[in-house]
Amino acid sequence: MSERELGPLDVAAIREDFPILSRTVRDERPLVYLDSGATSQKPRQVLDAEREFYERHNAAVHRGAHQLAEEATDAYESARETIASFIGADSDEVVFTKNATEAVNLVAYAMSNAATAEDDLRRFQVGPGDEIVVTEMEHHANLVPWQQLCQRTGATLRWFSVTDEGRLDLSDLNELVNERTKLVAFAHQSNVVGTVNPVDTITARAREVGALVLLDACQSVPHMPVDVAALDVDFLAFSGHKMLGPNGIGVLWGRRELLAAMPPFISGGSMIGVVHMTHSTWADAPQRFEAGVPMAPQAVGLAAACDYLSKVGMDRVAAHEHELTEYALKLVGAIEGVRIVGPTEAVDRGGAVSFVVEDIHPHDLGQVLDDRGVEVRVGHHCAWPLHRKLGIVATTRASFYLYNTLEDVEALAEAIRAAQRFFGTRA
Amino acid sequence: MSERELGPLDVAAIREDFPILSRTVRDERPLVYLDSGATSQKPRQVLDAEREFYERHNAAVHRGAHQLAEEATDAYESARETIASFIGADSDEVVFTKNATEAVNLVAYAMSNAATAEDDLRRFQVGPGDEIVVTEMEHHANLVPWQQLCQRTGATLRWFSVTDEGRLDLSDLNELVNERTKLVAFAHQSNVVGTVNPVDTITARAREVGALVLLDACQSVPHMPVDVAALDVDFLAFSGHKMLGPNGIGVLWGRRELLAAMPPFISGGSMIGVVHMTHSTWADAPQRFEAGVPMAPQAVGLAAACDYLSKVGMDRVAAHEHELTEYALKLVGAIEGVRIVGPTEAVDRGGAVSFVVEDIHPHDLGQVLDDRGVEVRVGHHCAWPLHRKLGIVATTRASFYLYNTLEDVEALAEAIRAAQRFFGTRA
């Protein structure tokens, strides 16, 4: 899309839609919310859509024949369509979970369940001698479930290491991903260093050896156009709450033929075919993976979030964040005593900017920033191995979204300098 | 509590709090919502509490140090306290799940995970020769997960059968629950026939043989006072959406010492102690069982629901539903050609009233009822084995809550007669 076609975001108008952004924190400081990587704020439109569901159409979906149940089911399935088309998928390939973490666990547990299933599910079965490959920069949500799968099955966990600049080291790609590899799981975009990983390179190798690929899209789907048709991965996981949607809903997208064959994870009502005391059969996907009364109002809210983002345009969102990221890298990177952790150029890089400030622990830094209304995250951001690898206990992370402004970046830089003055580490 | 102290519910005032109850369905018929057993409607107070969280305090809980994160964490943990005290529990014994189905699966998966865990978790381990006991009246949510556990581990599933009146047949209690029994799982109150099961009798026997007890409280916690301290069970599972709370949240209550020992189920962020590439350790309960960004706004909404119910008084709610149930059993039971399925007296029985109408299939009956605005559920209500046992393919179920009136019951009876006229089965 050309510059002209794209045009900039009307951030001021967007901010009007987010009630929380007009509140103040601490001593009446305006809120500078720079923690969207952890969770995003919600526009009025999303909250209204969810409430409208509760006030007008609320019923248990897929379980009733009366009018409310019909309307609720229709709202739920229409939401699935909206969300599917937001990522270029068909709606029967979209499974609702409670968050991205459950989505990853769903695949990991389905794989160990395949081991005790009667059918021929070789594609999903793992055991001693088989390997699962992850990366050192994964969020715990895309690491611990695979550790646990290996523990349950006797498979081996291997991983790509990370360079000092926070990029994946792919030099041993062909060795790491080999004939024993059953699945490769990695983040589309790092939640700590912002790195956008080379999906094509990795999936190409995975395809050569017949390994499945799961992409953790928690930090990509909210921030850039993502099209599963173009990605050539097998599974995609993301959370609603990071993309203007409600809490309590996540998505697992999976290739139709894989979802069709995969054994269930959580079992119970609405995911069954027939139930006898001694055995049960399963419904088709996606229902097979959605046991119990689902989070229909949250699905409706998430669909409203997709509509909101689509209206703004994901290209525009990405371009806006790119601008913020460049500015932040420049402004924050220029402060004496501050070191950006991760790529210092806004190339193949999203808007999570982590850094360390000499002689000020992130907790202490975060405290000073908070005191000035600048809300960032401090710690290891659920990526402990990445921090250990980079030789850092903890970092401070600023992360952006469509409602952030260049002034927010300036407030961040100014607050860092204030912390340096407060702790006497710089003049 | 004496009659005078108790006093009746002010149903008219209560109904004012539920926006959906003033809508109409089909040809402008007033809504007669008799499907609360599937899901309840939500009062304004609950929707307001959830929205207030989003608009004022939204942040990722337990993951940030800034003011919003503090407020969000505080709201989430205060909600846990409210919900805990609603069932007479301590808050660190309350685990949030997405629904009751996940809560049951959590225990079932923790048990199979115990098998591959390194620690000594004998209490949770099951394998060939061990037995899990359920009942024939279970909702699929409290049956299929145990079938699956048995499939994963080689343990044997056994069950109490059900009498023709829809009561548990406990004649073989001592044989069924024996030294091989590792866990007994059963419903506090049937979602189909309304039967309230004799918890004490069953738990007493389970205690004798050292079996764990899980109570499916989906249909009891919303409708009667429930006090875990008095119940002597080990686990209790219920859903928020059936008790005026939001969708997307459920509760697993567990005894402190069991939760402390139990291995995790879903793994990822926020449930860890330390994470290395090769291994991880776990946080204490309840965090250990709450991986990923949780459904904090839904927890806040559920706490508001508990507050709402407490203010009305659970004794009052139970008494009101008892009155409705008695009236329904009388009115509906008196219609020629109608047979109540389950106890016909309102003794040890809650407000789920299922029935069959001679020569009219439940689907057809439901259609006529719906045409008149009377919203009931038809089918097997996720309790297929119970229906098979009772020799019925499907039933029609009316289920009540605090917002239902005696007039709703009359509308139901009138609509059944209308269906009989429509299909020409009675004059």
Place this chain on the structure above:
Amino acid sequence: MQLDAMYQEIILDHYRNPHHKGLRDPHDAEAHHINPTCGDEVTLRVALTPASEGAGLDDEATVSDVSYEGMGCSISQASTSVLTDLLIGKSVAEGMRTLEAFTELMQSKGKGEPDEDVLEDAVAFVGVSKYPARIKCALLGWMAWKDAVSQSFEKEGA
């Protein structure tokens, strides 16, 4: 009262007096389908006759018999009864086209303008398409028929 639009006399007639009910032999294949939400079941058999002496079973084969047993609501029972009237004597290919027309009608949300030449009595089900929860009922027997035919083909091929 929208009920009359849904429960047209034709439907109630077929429900009360189902055609071709009861399982019969000979048959090439039998399919058993269940509606998981309500537990309704249908067991349906098809007998096919090759289009010409010595030919195999293909799209040109004639549906020589359809018989069934089942329990369920008026919609599922009547629609299976209508199915037997429509399909017995037709070629498999014609049968599949009828199935397609019927499925399309069911997805029309009450707005379908069915071709009476193709669907005959089945046009009466247009009202059902307004009730999403009932569409499965109407399709139950049809899905079983489709399944039984492809089983017949597979058996032959094996």
Place this chain on the structure above:
Amino acid sequence: MQLDAMYQEIILDHYRNPHHKGLRDPHDAEAHHINPTCGDEVTLRVALTPASEGAGLDDEATVSDVSYEGMGCSISQASTSVLTDLLIGKSVAEGMRTLEAFTELMQSKGKGEPDEDVLEDAVAFVGVSKYPARIKCALLGWMAWKDAVSQSFEKEGA
């Protein structure tokens, strides 16, 4: 600016010039604690001396040394430094009472009125108790101390 209330001079002094830092021998037990949200760590050793010649290790034993190594924020580091000043030379029982008083102060939401005779420099942490996310920081060394003491007792008992 609420920061000054939180980061009192005493805290910053201890942070910049920690007391008794560095692991020393002899010691009876060592505990390693981690704050899972930020990764901060402390390794802390205790050496206990029985209350009287020949007596076992019990509540009357004297805390003869506390030494530690660790990385973390000003609050966790300063509070561990303050801890060593407060506990070295005290009896275990007195130490536990101090821990209790400190824990209570941390739970006071900024409204505690700490007993300066018991808590000495540790009263400076009252401001921290207003920030729930930081309470764990302040308690990190204290929890390690409690742990090391009970390990010492267990070893003796074994």
